[in-house]
Amino acid sequence: KTHVKIYSTGKYIPPHRVSNHDLTSWMDTSDEWIVKRTGIQSRYLSRGDNTSNLCIKAAHDVLEDSHIDADEIGLIIVATMSPDGQSPSVASKVQSAIQAGQAMAFDMNAACSGFVYALSTAEKILRHAPYGYALVLGGEVMSKEIDWTDRKTAVLFGDGAAGVLIGKTDEADQFISEDLHANGDKGKALTSGNRQVDNPLVQSDKSISYLTMDGREIFNFVTRSIPDSIHKVLNESRTDIEDIDYFLLHQANARIIEIIAKKLKRPLETFPMNIQNYGNTSAASLPILLDELAKEKKVLNGKKQKIILSAFGGGLTWGTLLLEI
Ligand code: ACO
CATH class of the missing domain: 3.40.47.10 (Thiolase/Chalcone synthase)
Incomplete structure (x- = not known):
């Protein structure tokens, strides 16, 4: 392999x-x-x-x-x-x-x-x-x-x-297990960039719509589904949650991260955050966090740490990867 x-x-x-x-x-x-x-x-x-x-x-x-x-x-x-x-x-x-x-x-x-x-x-x-x-x-x-x-x-x-x-x-594989999902039933909770059909047969509004979000709906959904997703990834790879060095979560809201840490019964120090500086940068949020930690030598430092990457957002979509890096 x-x-x-x-x-x-x-x-x-x-x-x-x-x-x-x-x-x-x-x-x-x-x-x-x-x-x-x-x-x-x-x-x-x-x-x-x-x-x-x-x-x-x-x-x-x-x-x-x-x-x-x-x-x-x-x-x-x-x-x-x-x-x-x-x-x-x-x-x-x-x-x-x-x-x-x-x-x-x-x-x-x-x-x-x-x-x-x-x-x-x-x-x-x-x-x-x-x-x-x-x-x-x-x-x-x-x-x-x-x-x-x-x-x-x-x-x-x-x-x-x-x-x-x-x-x-030739070294050990770093991609250990994963869990990725979508629930389009809740798609209306976050919409962006909608554009209507506009052609010689139908005339409609040509503008592209701005982002809308039902924050409460996403908040509730995420605080339920992300702990489940993390548990699934750990179970599949027979990894103890105590062995995870860092949980890198999508930086959407510090309160969401605090609730997830509590639900998983893991110390908040294992959930690095930079949302205070950058806000929610959507798909850029996890790699920005990963790069900051790498530049501080907290990850990708040759120590073979077990890291969870977990994100959630419009779609609705969510996913978790377990890496050993
Ligand atoms: N400043 C001041 N007051 C505000 C502001 C603001 N910027 N925004 C809202 N309020 C007011 C509201 O008008 C409301 O007042 P009211 O009670 O008089 O109507 C009150 O504050 C509460 O508003 P809520 O929207 O109910 O606040 P909530 O506690 O739900 O927090 C938040 C909102 C922060 C958006 C939260 O729901 C959240 O973080 N949800 C998750 C969002 C998320 O994770 N998205 C990820 C996906 S993003 C993607 O995929 C691109």
Whole structure:
């Protein structure tokens, strides 16, 4: 069996930081409300860079640490729900910018679960592929999907991009077990970018709709389904929960993470958080967190730690991976 491991990580965060206080001049909200309900203190917003620009910069950061030539990459997947447009894909733009002349490239949309979905998909393709490496990114400019007059959603999201290079290895396989799901019955709980049919036969509104979210519905759904999903992944691999070094959860709300930690009866220190700095960056949230921890040598430090990656979001979609990295 082919073994697969993570070779390097990287990220790019747009430089313009917007604090909760800054938001109060744009809408009726307060630092107190945002911190208490979500844990978010600031987020970074693009001043014009689109998703591909962020992803290209993140890709360069990933490759800088890898000692691998872009020609050795056979697959590029970008997880995003805020692509520059429908075509070309963000992944194709990355392929061109990094001159990965041998790579196939496509975008994947599973909203905030996108990175977990894309990493799982890339790992499977790679096992059967003639090439050695795959680049998996999550990148979002959520600020262009948001109705900036809707304080219920506008305060939550941020922009950014990050990712990993995975590849074949003679060392131990790092991908241990997984659990991925979707429940389209609850799709209306998060909608974004809807566009109606408009052609010579029917005339309709040409505009593209902003993001809407039923926060309560997602909150309740996630605090039930994510602990179940983590337990499934542990049971399948006969791993004790006490042996997990870190639980890396999608950074949507600090309260969600605290509730999940409590339900799993594990200390909050094993649930690293950066939502206070970045807000919810959707598909970019997990790879940003992973890269920060890697740069602090807390993960990917040769210690063979057991790490849970778990994400949830629009679709609804959710998924958990157990890695030994
Ligand atoms: N500032 C001040 N007041 C606000 C704000 C704000 N920014 N937003 C809402 N309020 C008010 C509301 O108007 C409401 O007032 P009312 O009671 O007078 O009507 C009150 O605060 C409570 O609002 P709720 O929406 O009920 O607040 P809740 O406690 O549910 O928190 C939140 C909302 C933070 C969105 C929470 O539900 C949540 O985090 N849900 C999960 C979201 C999530 O995980 N999404 C992940 C997927 S994202 C993706 O896939 C892209």
